[in-house]
Amino acid sequence: DIVDQKRVVVDGPESLTGVSRHMMPVRRLSLxxxxxxxxxxxRDKSLKAALDGEEVMKKWSETAWAKKLAAKEVRAKMTDFDRYKLKAAKKKRAGEVKKATKKSKK
Structure with missing residues (x-):
């Protein structure tokens, strides 16, 4: 809903997207x-039915933007041991790449 030229009402609904109904400036929106x-x-019920009917959330989850946000969330929830395993895997991969490029140069 449009409040004025610079503000709009944004609604998720919260049960589906995690976004509660609130006012937001237009300049902070990304369409x-x-x-x-x-x-x-x-209302929430009709909004949820419309989102489910047109499979908007499914389409959103397939976008690069959504995948990037999901990966960012996973990285934020990593434990120290997970970060260590990631570092070790990256180090091993870099060694394999270095070995392969060295072999191809010969």
Missing amino acids: TDFKCRISRGA
């Missing part, structure tokens, strides 16, 4: 290509 046909002032 996507996904559209959903709903009426102004739609």
Whole structure:
């Protein structure tokens, strides 16, 4: 819903997307290509039904933007041991790449 020229009302719904209904400045929004046909002032139930009907969340999860956010979340939740395993795997991979490039130069 549009409040004025600079503010809009954004709604998730929270149960589906984690975004609660709130006002937000237009300049902080990032638009996507996904559209959903709903009426102004739609309630959570009708909004959720529209999102499910057009499979917007499924389409969103397949985008590079969503995958990048998911990877960022996974990295943020890593434990010390997970970070160590990642470092060791990267080191091993770099060694393999170095060995392969050295072999191809000869």
